[in-house]
Amino acid sequence: MKKISVASAPATVANVNAGFDILGFSLPGISDQVRAWVIAEPVVRIKEIVGVDIPSIPAKNTASVALQEMIKGEKLTHGFEIVIEKGIPLASGLGGSAASAVAAVVAGNQLLKKKLSLEKLFFYALKGEEVASGGIHGDNIAPALYGGITACLKTSDGAFQIVPIRCPKKIFCSIFHPAFPLETKKARGILKTEISLKDYIQQSMHLTGLLMGFNLGDYELIYHHAKDIIITPQRKSLLPFYDLFYPALIKAQSLAFGISGAGPSIFILSKNLPAAKKMSALLTSLSHKHKVSGQVFTGQVGAGKPEVTILKVRE
Numbered sequence: 001m002k003k004i005s006v007a008s009a010p011a012t013v014a015n016v017n018a019g020f021d022i023l024g025f026s027l028p029g030i031s032d033q034v035r036a037w038v039i040a041e042p043v044v045r046i047k048e049i050v051g052v053d054i055p056s057i058p059a060k061n062t063a064s065v066a067l068q069e070m071i072k073g074e075k076l077t078h079g080f081e082i083v084i085e086k087g088i089p090l091a092s093g094l095g096g097s098a099a100s101a102v103a104a105v106v107a108g109n110q111l112l113k114k115k116l117s118l119e120k121l122f123f124y125a126l127k128g129e130e131v132a133s134g135g136i137h138g139d140n141i142a143p144a145l146y147g148g149i150t151a152c153l154k155t156s157d158g159a160f161q162i163v164p165i166r167c168p169k170k171i172f173c174s175i176f177h178p179a180f181p182l183e184t185k186k187a188r189g190i191l192k193t194e195i196s197l198k199d200y201i202q203q204s205m206h207l208t209g210l211l212m213g214f215n216l217g218d219y220e221l222i223y224h225h226a227k228d229i230i231i232t233p234q235r236k237s238l239l240p241f242y243d244l245f246y247p248a249l250i251k252a253q254s255l256a257f258g259i260s261g262a263g264p265s266i267f268i269l270s271k272n273l274p275a276a277k278k279m280s281a282l283l284t285s286l287s288h289k290h291k292v293s294g295q296v297f298t299g300q301v302g303a304g305k306p307e308v309t310i311l312k313v314r315e
Contacts, residue, residue: 004311007107008033010147010304011088012095013173014139014261017228018206023165024095024139025149026304027173030297032099033085034063036107043079044068051086054100059131062097063104066128070108073124074116080108089295091181093261098140101128106145106306121145122162135188138162140261147305149214169217171301172276174268175260176245176283178294182238187262191234203230219255219271226256226269239264241292248286254279269301 011030016023039045044064046056058064067080082104088096105121105128125141138152142162149165195203209225212218236242239259245266249257255269268283270276280298287294 001312002037002315003111004035004037004313005107005110005308006033006035006311007103007110007306007308008087009099009102009106009144009306011099012140012143012261012304013175013267014093014095014143015228015231015259016149016210017226017232017256017258018203018210019139019151020228020231021137021139022151022153022207023149023210024143024152025173025302026143026147027094027175027297027301028299028303030094030299031087031304032096032103033087034100034103034107035083035085036067036080036104036111038111039079039081041079042071042076044071045079045081046084047081048083049086050084052090054084054086054090061100062128062132063100064128065131066101066104066125067108069127070105070116070124073120074112076112080111082107089177089181091183092177093182093259093263093265094175094177095140095144095261097132097184098125098129098144101125102141102144102306104128106308110308110310118145118162122160126160132184143302143304145306148302151211165211165214167214167217167302169219170272171222171255172270172273173299173301174270174276174279174283175265175297175299176287176294177265177297178239178241178287178292180264182262182264184262187235187238190238191231195230199230203228222255222269226258228258232259235259235263239266241287241290242266244290244292245283245286248282252279252282273298273300 014024142150213221
């Protein structure tokens with residue numbers, strides 16, 4: 001009998017406006033799946049990719065690179081063959097590259113005699129996502145692996161610390177994913193490398209207020225501080241619909257809205273599910289009004305998490 005590990009990892013919203021490259025939360029209902037089984041040679045082979053057209057060369061695929069890093073780091077004498085099923089739209093700003101990498105290491109870990117820590121899985125998944133994003137930042141990997149809302153911090157010696165963010169009240173999210181891709185490398189490439197002291201102080205205030213709002217379940221704090229005065233003004237030109245939607249979204253008085261990750265998807269936060277459904281309906285209406293085709297998703301903030309099962313099949 002052959003053991004096949006089947007793992008999925010959720011979509012994520014990174015940055016959450018004030019926390020560029022730091023904050024992220026998981027979403028339920030949208031995920032990538034990786035099926036893995038052991039092979040004798042210590043390499044990673046991609047048998048099949050289902051869903052979207054992504055690199056099938058192991059050295060260029062986030063899932064296979066993450067597993068190859070695991071093989072190298074743990075000095076494994078065997079390898080893995082994998083099937084990747086993409087449920088998250090490509091280059092959508094919903095953490096698809098991270099989800100594939102996380103699903104891969106979770107699937108691979110389940111096949112090991114000695115299971116690895118979440119910290120090690122995070123490291124290997126991070127190395128995988130680097131292939132797609134062009135940099136090392138864990139604001140998608142962390143919530144995809146740990147679930148919930150997370151802060152991805154770095155110590156002075158470069159080590160990562162993943163801190164779960166407490167959010168006692170249920171907050172829901174509406175997502176609009178326009179029908180065009182936006183590569184993370186492009187969205188990062190347009191950003192300035194320096195900011196003013198004034199902007200630094202204001203953004204720090206917003207990040208502090210947002211974190212306290214989540215921690216205390218204080219909607220007023222979230223409403224006033226889920227803001228971004230640095231990244232969004234630079235990136236919104238890559239989203240032609242952003243300024244078209246903006247007046248209606250401001251008028252709707254949601255808890256927050258902004259660009260999800262590098263874009264082009266945008267997110268809206270709401271106090272409860274009925275409010276989120278209204279926001280999702282508004283996004284659908286705006287997309288029709290301005291002739292911007294796309295998909296709308298609704299889900300509870302932080303409710304997505306990795307899942308894994310083992311199948312036994314006859315060879």
